[in-house]
Amino acid sequence: MGAVMRSGMQRRLTSWAPVRVYLRDWTFFRRMWWSVMLGSIIQPLLFLLGVGLGIGELVDNGPAAANVLGDTSYFAFYATALFATSAMFVLSQEAMWGTLDGFQWSSAHVAMISTPLTPTDVAIGKALHYAMRALFTGVGVALVLALFDDTRRVGLLLAPFGSVLTGLAFGLPIAAWTGSRTTDASFPAILRFGVIPMFLFGGAFYPITQLPGWLQPVAWITPLWHGVELCRAMVLGGTSPAQMAMHLGVLLAFCSLGLFAMTKTFAARLRA
Amino acid sequence: MSVSLNPAAYTRIVPAVVFDIKRPHLLVERSLMVTRRSWVAMVSGFFEPLFYLLSIRIGLSALVGDIEVGGQLIAYDAFVAPGLMAASAMNGAVFDSTMNVFFKLKITKLYDSVLSTPLTAGDVALGEIMFAVLRGALYSTAFMVTMWVMGMVESPWFLLSVPACVLIGFAFASIGMALTTFMRSFEDFEYVPAATLPLFLFSATFYPVSQYGEWGWVVQLSPLYHGVELIRAANLGEWRVELLAHIAVLVVITVVGSAIAARRIERLLLT
Amino acid sequence: MGSQQSPVVGSSLVKRFGDFTAVDGIDIEVAPGEAFGFLGPNGAGKTSTMRMIGCVSPPTAGTLRIFGLDPVADGRKIRARMGVVPQLDQLDNDLTVLENLMIYGRYFDLSRKAAAARANELLEFVQLTEKADSKVDPLSGGQKRRVSIARSLINEPDLLLLDEPTTGLDPQARHVLWDRLYQLKERGATQVITTHFMDEAEQLCDRLVVMDAGKIVAEGSPQGLISKHVRREVLEVRFGYGLNESMVPKVDGVGDRIEILPDRLLLYSDDGDAALSELHRREIIPESALVRRSSLEDVFLKLTGRTLVE
Numbered sequence: 080m081g082a083v084m085r086s087g088m089q090r091r092l093t094s095w096a097p098v099r100v101y102l103r104d105w106t107f108f109r110r111m112w113w114s115v116m117l118g119s120i121i122q123p124l125l126f127l128l129g130v131g132l133g134i135g136e137l138v139d140n141g142p143a144a145a146n147v148l149g150d151t152s153y154f155a156f157y158a159t160a161l162f163a164t165s166a167m168f169v170l171s172q173e174a175m176w177g178t179l180d181g182f183q184w185s186s187a188h189v190a191m192i193s194t195p196l197t198p199t200d201v202a203i204g205k206a207l208h209y210a211m212r213a214l215f216t217g218v219g220v221a222l223v224l225a226l227f228d229d230t231r232r233v234g235l236l237l238a239p240f241g242s243v244l245t246g247l248a249f250g251l252p253i254a255a256w257t258g259s260r261t262t263d264a265s266f267p268a269i270l271r272f273g274v275i276p277m278f279l280f281g282g283a284f285y286p287i288t289q290l291p292g293w294l295q296p297v298a299w300i301t302p303l304w305h306g307v308e309l310c311r312a313m314v315l316g317g318t319s320p321a322q323m324a325m326h327l328g329v330l331l332a333f334c335s336l337g338l339f340a341m342t343k344t345f346a347a348r349l350r351a
Numbered sequence: 352m353s354v355s356l357n358p359a360a361y362t363r364i365v366p367a368v369v370f371d372i373k374r375p376h377l378l379v380e381r382s383l384m385v386t387r388r389s390w391v392a393m394v395s396g397f398f399e400p401l402f403y404l405l406s407i408r409i410g411l412s413a414l415v416g417d418i419e420v421g422g423q424l425i426a427y428d429a430f431v432a433p434g435l436m437a438a439s440a441m442n443g444a445v446f447d448s449t450m451n452v453f454f455k456l457k458i459t460k461l462y463d464s465v466l467s468t469p470l471t472a473g474d475v476a477l478g479e480i481m482f483a484v485l486r487g488a489l490y491s492t493a494f495m496v497t498m499w500v501m502g503m504v505e506s507p508w509f510l511l512s513v514p515a516c517v518l519i520g521f522a523f524a525s526i527g528m529a530l531t532t533f534m535r536s537f538e539d540f541e542y543v544p545a546a547t548l549p550l551f552l553f554s555a556t557f558y559p560v561s562q563y564g565e566w567g568w569v570v571q572l573s574p575l576y577h578g579v580e581l582i583r584a585a586n587l588g589e590w591r592v593e594l595l596a597h598i599a600v601l602v603v604i605t606v607v608g609s610a611i612a613a614r615r616i617e618r619l620l621l622t
Numbered sequence: 623m624g625s626q627q628s629p630v631v632g633s634s635l636v637k638r639f640g641d642f643t644a645v646d647g648i649d650i651e652v653a654p655g656e657a658f659g660f661l662g663p664n665g666a667g668k669t670s671t672m673r674m675i676g677c678v679s680p681p682t683a684g685t686l687r688i689f690g691l692d693p694v695a696d697g698r699k700i701r702a703r704m705g706v707v708p709q710l711d712q713l714d715n716d717l718t719v720l721e722n723l724m725i726y727g728r729y730f731d732l733s734r735k736a737a738a739a740r741a742n743e744l745l746e747f748v749q750l751t752e753k754a755d756s757k758v759d760p761l762s763g764g765q766k767r768r769v770s771i772a773r774s775l776i777n778e779p780d781l782l783l784l785d786e787p788t789t790g791l792d793p794q795a796r797h798v799l800w801d802r803l804y805q806l807k808e809r810g811a812t813q814v815i816t817t818h819f820m821d822e823a824e825q826l827c828d829r830l831v832v833m834d835a836g837k838i839v840a841e842g843s844p845q846g847l848i849s850k851h852v853r854r855e856v857l858e859v860r861f862g863y864g865l866n867e868s869m870v871p872k873v874d875g876v877g878d879r880i881e882i883l884p885d886r887l888l889l890y891s892d893d894g895d896a897a898l899s900e901l902h903r904r905e906i907i908p909e910s911a912l913v914r915r916s917s918l919e920d921v922f923l924k925l926t927g928r929t930l931v932e
Binding site for chain 1: 415
Binding site for chain 2: 639676677678679680697698699701702704706708710712713714715716717721725726728729730731777
């Protein structure tokens with residue numbers, strides 16, 4: 080039994096099949112990476128100028144800034160959250176419409192498994208593509224943050240990996256759901272009642288200690304809050320190693336459960 | 352995107368198109384028929400601005416404190432609420448008049464079959480704009496009531512915020528539809544948020560225009576800003592002559608936008 | 623023509639798209655109650671002509687009168703009396719079959735009650751009553767076509783335009799449609815039909831014009847065209863690919879006229895069997911031989927030198 084599992088594992092780990100799946104998305108992505116990159120720079124820049132600077136001025140001169148934010152400027156506080164929120168938005172949409180396309184409209188996934196590729200290869204290959212997409216997003220944010228004194232820190236080199244983790248914590252579970260869908264009817268509701276509330280209440284615009292007591296535990300179980308806290312700590316510091324480990328652990332749990340569910344729904348869908 | 356607008360050509364054409372509008376309400380009737388089955392999606396559209404408002408009320412208001420507008424001090428959430436109301440009127444109108452219209456224009460070819468009935472291109476353009484505005488008016492009314500329940504309404508004149516949102520809806524649905532007639536594929540729609548996001552962020556939505564300092568005049572270029580100012584004035588119940596200018600800007604955008612849209616639809620479909 | 627006005631009269635009609643001339647100066651007149659056909663291959667200008675008649679495409683030159691009115695100035699009035707079945711079913715995918723018909727009725731200013739009554743009546747006519755509450759998308763091609771036809775009848779049109787009504791349908795669905803169209807004709811509706819199927823033109827049209835490259839190359843009743851341009855029967859013989867042309871001298875005089883195609887020879891004759899006997903008498907043994915009735919396809923072949931469906 081053990082030997083069978085081990086050889087199965089070996090096959091999996093030494094197989095390049097998922098990479099081939101990934102390369103298909105990469106060839107597509109490569110053609111338009113410049114416009115994608117531009118988007119991942121312009122959007123955070125707009126948010127930073129609009130919210131970070133504008134609302135920042137109001138908050139920093141406001142009555143409660145010192146109590147709530149300490150020495151951190153609102154600009155730095157909000158800016159670092161963009162690593163997580165941008166990745167969440169980009170990957171949620173990629174895992175919804177960008178993935179349903181492979182099952183439903185262009186049927187690329189369906190074509191793949193008529194080759195030696197397995198549904199698990201397709202799922203892992205897709206996950207690689209999501210990771211790359213999130214990395215681009217994170218790098219875009221880092222480039223923008225490097226423009227401002229408040230956020231020009233060494234941690235900007237690390238934070239894009241926080242984007243990858245946060246992005247995957249959304250992308251993989253959502254892709255698992257997409258794998259079980261035939262239409263995009265449920266996607267707007269996921270955005271409206273899942274993604275956007277997390278964006279608004281998940282600690283990006285203000286610490287969740289501002290939320291009413293009953294709402295704070297809800298924020299604790301959202302991947303976004305852990306992503307925001309992780310990315311923020313990577314750049315600004317001030318978080319204990321234990322807390323960092325906790326955020327990392329939760330995000331990794333979302334990722335691995337998501338990937339597991341994704342292999343299941345992809346297999347059920349493509350083998351049906 | 353190459354947009355060639357020859358104003359002379361369009362003003363010459365406007366009367367012909369506008370006089371040929373007789374039955375736009377029939378296209379509204381069609382949209383209502385469709386909505387009867389998708390009302391859940393329609394209702395859910397109200398929640399997005401509501402979530403924004405709640406998030407700001409719960410979290411940011413305490414951090415920002417009060418804001419001074421026209422000599423009055425008001426809570427930050429009450430300051431932002433009219434901006435959110437205007438922005439959601441814009442977003443709804445833009446969505447309805449871009450993606451939705453493109454789909455019917457180029458993909459399902461709905462308008463081709465409509466134009467082989469006594470309806471005209473003008474009926475189609477105005478009918479679609481009217482439905483977008485109607486839906487926006489429902490959201491605005493719900494938002495107004497929510498603000499009132501939360502105690503953010505300062506004056507009974509705030510009832511006028513709903514007609515103000517209707518005006519915003521007309522203006523943005525007209526621009527949106529006119530631009531949609533120039534779009535070639537769905538990829539072109541990636542540029543739509545690139546236009547609406549800056550408008551949302553920089554139309555004195557989240558802080559007074561005074562905060563922009565010497566850049567304040569740029570904000571004046573945003574059509575949304577004029578809508579925000581109208582709604583904010585309605586909430587404070589204050590009358591200023593400039594409000595007429597804000598109204599005029601939105602009316603002009605509506606007239607020009609819908610004339611271009613009708614003319615372009617005619618040109619695209621009646622070849 | 624009688625005392626009634628011709629529903630469609632066009633003279634020297636031209637339609638150009640940029641440099642491309644789709645319709646190149648045609649004259650047409652459709653009599654009341656007539657089923658009038660445009661026969662021709664893809665790109666002959668049939669659909670462009672239909673769109674001009676349908677008041678959704680202004681003519682580049684020439685004059686066109688529908689019910690005696692100018693389609694550019696009075697498009698709205700004309701369309702109110704017309705039913706259109708477009709080449710591709712442009713049904714409203716967001717609505718059910720019944721709603722499709724009802725909202726269409728509303729576009730023609732029918733009251734809601736009248737539109738509903740008429741819609742149900744028409745669904746019965748096209749035998750789709752049980753699909754009334756289905757969305758359009760799951761329907762088969764033939765069913766969608768029947769919904770399109772029902773929809774075009776919602777305003778009880780005086781003139782019905784059918785652009786390739788049976789293209790893409792299986793034989794059974796075609797026959798159902800032909801049957802409905804025949805019934806409509808019995809009731810006196812004027813029909814203008816485009817098709818590139820000669821059997822369809824023979825079935826449906828009282829009179830037709832053959833179009834090629836934007837021009838009318840022949841006009842008449844289906845039988846009249848056949849008897850005028852070709853013989854009553856055709857003997858088709860095959861000698862193997864590439865060998866057919868070399869056989870022409872040997873079969874000379876067997877039929878009244880020979881048409882050479884890459885894969886076969888067509889010998890036109892009033893008596894196909896006699897022609898075949900003549901071949902045998904000359905001890906010419908083709909790989910295969912077939913005697914059939916002449917069709918509009920043969921007319922088209924003779925007029926343009928090309929086959930209709932390539």
